[in-house]
Amino acid sequence: MLRRVLSLPAGRIAVAILTVVALLAVLGPVLAPHDPLATSARTLAPGSGTHPLGTDYLGRDVLSRLLAGSRVSVLGSLEVALTALVVGVVPGILSVYLGRAFEWVTLRVVDTLVALPFLLFAVAVIALLGNGITQAMLVTGVLVSPLFYRVSRAATLTVARSQYVEAALIAGASVGWVVRRHVWVKVLPPIAVALAQTIGVGFVIVSSLTFLGIGVQPPEPTWGGLLASDLGYLSYQPWAPVAPALLIMATVWACNLLADAIRDVSGEAGRALVAHRRLRAGRRGRTEPAPTGGAS
Amino acid sequence: MTHPGSAPRADGPEPQDTRRDDPSPARPVLAITGLDVHYGLRRRRRKVLHDVTLSVAPGETVGIVGETGSGKSTLARAVLGLVRASAGTVTVAGEDVTGHSEAKWRRLRRRGTVQYVFQDPLRSLDPDLTVADSLAEPLLLRGVPRGEALARIRPLLERVRLPGELLDRLPGEISGGQRQRVAVARALVTEPELVILDEPVSALDSANRVQVLQILKELRTTGVAIVLISHDLGSVAGIADRIAVLYRGELVETGTARDVIRRPRHPYTRLLVSSAPTLHTAPADRAERAALRAALTT
Numbered sequence: 001m002l003r004r005v006l007s008l009p010a011g012r013i014a015v016a017i018l019t020v021v022a023l024l025a026v027l028g029p030v031l032a033p034h035d036p037l038a039t040s041a042r043t044l045a046p047g048s049g050t051h052p053l054g055t056d057y058l059g060r061d062v063l064s065r066l067l068a069g070s071r072v073s074v075l076g077s078l079e080v081a082l083t084a085l086v087v088g089v090v091p092g093i094l095s096v097y098l099g100r101a102f103e104w105v106t107l108r109v110v111d112t113l114v115a116l117p118f119l120l121f122a123v124a125v126i127a128l129l130g131n132g133i134t135q136a137m138l139v140t141g142v143l144v145s146p147l148f149y150r151v152s153r154a155a156t157l158t159v160a161r162s163q164y165v166e167a168a169l170i171a172g173a174s175v176g177w178v179v180r181r182h183v184w185v186k187v188l189p190p191i192a193v194a195l196a197q198t199i200g201v202g203f204v205i206v207s208s209l210t211f212l213g214i215g216v217q218p219p220e221p222t223w224g225g226l227l228a229s230d231l232g233y234l235s236y237q238p239w240a241p242v243a244p245a246l247l248i249m250a251t252v253w254a255c256n257l258l259a260d261a262i263r264d265v266s267g268e269a270g271r272a273l274v275a276h277r278r279l280r281a282g283r284r285g286r287t288e289p290a291p292t293g294g295a296s
Numbered sequence: 297m298t299h300p301g302s303a304p305r306a307d308g309p310e311p312q313d314t315r316r317d318d319p320s321p322a323r324p325v326l327a328i329t330g331l332d333v334h335y336g337l338r339r340r341r342r343k344v345l346h347d348v349t350l351s352v353a354p355g356e357t358v359g360i361v362g363e364t365g366s367g368k369s370t371l372a373r374a375v376l377g378l379v380r381a382s383a384g385t386v387t388v389a390g391e392d393v394t395g396h397s398e399a400k401w402r403r404l405r406r407r408g409t410v411q412y413v414f415q416d417p418l419r420s421l422d423p424d425l426t427v428a429d430s431l432a433e434p435l436l437l438r439g440v441p442r443g444e445a446l447a448r449i450r451p452l453l454e455r456v457r458l459p460g461e462l463l464d465r466l467p468g469e470i471s472g473g474q475r476q477r478v479a480v481a482r483a484l485v486t487e488p489e490l491v492i493l494d495e496p497v498s499a500l501d502s503a504n505r506v507q508v509l510q511i512l513k514e515l516r517t518t519g520v521a522i523v524l525i526s527h528d529l530g531s532v533a534g535i536a537d538r539i540a541v542l543y544r545g546e547l548v549e550t551g552t553a554r555d556v557i558r559r560p561r562h563p564y565t566r567l568l569v570s571s572a573p574t575l576h577t578a579p580a581d582r583a584e585r586a587a588l589r590a591a592l593t594t
Contacts, residue, residue, distance in 0.1 A: 163414050164422040164430075167482075170376055171434040172406030181433075185424050 408486020
């Protein structure tokens, strides 16, 4: 699938941006030129050789804070997506195979999650588990999981009723075999699309929460926190929110671009792409001169 | 020459010499006795098959003919354990499978004694698996290593007259006739004793129809029993030793192909024979067909 995604320009751009963001999350604190928490007398300074993105109202290096804050945003959004994936996809696929009782129970749980007021649920969970970005993202992941449940269940239902699954069952396939060999491949593309979109949504949620000061306590640097602190000094430094805002926007945009690319190369379109490539390779093979001599 | 898509008329060419009027007395590979199948529950419960009794001897080809909704496919699904019998027994290769649990069915299916070919090969082959992967699947399920499975499917391709280069193609990249031959090859990969084919040629053009029927004729000579399900008497008549006529869930007539075509006893069989299209359809038969239809509806 990755190879097919990379064959599209949109896919290449999305993967490139997300790779940079992932690298920032891993290496950001190391790459930071200054201590992101260290204050100085040079407050609200414009960009310079020492501080390429300037300093904030406490004289802290904006670039260093941006790099150090990447990890929180990336891990937070991944937590949302992975929680939703595990909580939604596994029961979504199994609901088709584990009998009516399991199907009924999971459907009712999903209905309940959809109807649950987000804030009430979030407050209840945070009261139980304590305040923090991890808890907040866990709540968000659980609340997003109905999307994954429905996407995976719908895709599995379509495949489970197909003749090739029946043919596999006639050949003696178990449910596990059918899921691994026939269902998973078909369910994966819509799930991958939902996953890419959810990671994007996760970035927005993490940024929004940290913007509001929820989950991560100052002076810990975050993208949302940077945006919030810069907004207070717009009259002195109107360009200040541009860097964190651009970073958030580019990451979310790349996630959506990736989702589009996955959709474009999966299913019928993906098979057409493979067939087209094979045809092109065949043509190239025919136009190349025939080898002369050598072992046959 | 009889067109493969047309039924030989009672006064048509003689059936092939290879067919046997007396089926082999050996242990039947399939024995169905008094089979009833119902669909739906309580008030929606309706009978789909009633008191069906049929046996297929090793190497024998039996055609099951009937109109849409007569229960042909349900009969096949009951033999394969995909639908439960309400009454009666089904014995496959000497094993009574009527009350088999899912696990027992899985074990039986993995042995590959009975194989099934679907009507629509495009839908019965996974669009994301190459021809090689689809053909190897029944062997992989039996625990055959992948390398050995791939080695065993190559000769099968020759048997169904397909070039080896198709192995790496997806089902969507080959023609309908090739797909159906892949489906037949997949059914043969486990060297079954019985192959059930559900309308195997109904979606094919004449040339491919001839080719598939020829493959089935060759298959008979290897001792494999074949059950050929079709609504088209013509497709079945040219290949079957015996023909069973299914009408509204009941077997109304069973006999040698020659007898069923030449001396149909039941009005529905007579209607089927007289309705079969030929190049010389006699307009005079219309009145006879109308009379038979009227007899059936009353």
